[in-house]
Amino acid sequence: SQTIHQWPATLVQPVGSPLSLECTVEGTSNPNLYWYRQAAGRGLQLLFYSIGIGQISSEVPQNLSASRPQDRQFILSSKKLLLSDSGFYLCACSREYTEAFFGQGTRLTVV
Amino acid sequence: QKEVEQDPGPLSVPEGAIVSLNCTYSNSAFQYFMWYRQYSRKGPELLMYTYSSGNKEDGRFTAQVDKSSKYISLFIRDSQPSDSATYLCASSHRDYKLSFGAGTTVTVRA
Numbered sequence: 550s551q552t553i554h555q556w557p558a559t560l561v562q563p564v565g566s567p568l569s570l571e572c573t574v575e576g577t578s579n580p581n582l583y584w585y586r587q588a589a590g591r592g593l594q595l596l597f598y599s600i601g602i603g604q605i606s607s608e609v610p611q612n613l614s615a616s617r618p619q620d621r622q623f624i625l626s627s628k629k630l631l632l633s634d635s636g637f638y639l640c641a642c643s644r645e646y647t648e649a650f651f652g653q654g655t656r657l658t659v660v
Numbered sequence: 661q662k663e664v665e666q667d668p669g670p671l672s673v674p675e676g677a678i679v680s681l682n683c684t685y686s687n688s689a690f691q692y693f694m695w696y697r698q699y700s701r702k703g704p705e706l707l708m709y710t711y712s713s714g715n716k717e718d719g720r721f722t723a724q725v726d727k728s729s730k731y732i733s734l735f736i737r738d739s740q741p742s743d744s745a746t747y748l749c750a751s752s753h754r755d756y757k758l759s760f761g762a763g764t765t766v767t768v769r770a
Contacts, residue, residue, distance in 0.1 A: 592762035639703055648694050651703035
């Protein structure tokens with residue numbers, strides 16, 4: 550079964566600083582990969598998804614970007630963080646149209 | 661309108677009670693239905709996965725999908741304090757994207 554690694558678990562960054570969150574997947578090949586954000590007490594907001602290397606679809610226009618340099622690596626980035634970027638960021642993977650499996654998340658606080 | 665609507669609760673029940681959770685969805689193309697459990701400060705964990713209509717049972721958990729009414733349910737029998745968590749429903753069709761409900765927070769009192 551697949552395992553999703555996300556790091557770091559928590560992160561405190563100043564406004565205007567860059568961001569790089571990395572997600573790697575083990576135990577499967579050619580997965581669909583996702584980045585979600587979860588605000589406190591809220592549901593999951595899909596930010597980006599990828600069905601293959603270099604193929605990124607954006608769901609929400611914002612100052613975040615995503616890249617998939619390798620089959621099982623997904624990176625979420627920002628050049629300049631905003632206060633509104635604070636939240637719980639989750640990486641997930643799935644096969645075809647089936648259920649998604651999640652990593653343990655990164656709690657980002659922008660100060 | 662969100663594609664998947666879920667009552668956020670919170671829901672508090674005594675230990676041993678049946679927990680009943682519900683979602684409705686608006687997209688008639690949805691064919692895949694999931695329930696996730698999320699403990700505080702953790703990633704969601706897949707509990708149940710169902711394709712199309714019908715019931716699915718796994719231990720104390722039963723998932724039901726009624727496509728005619730666009731209704732998704734999760735029942736937890738003999739609830740335990742360890743079942744205290746937020747439960748998220750999700751649906752998808754053949755476009756790689758899951759639509760999630762807002763999640764229902766459940767507390768099982770010992």
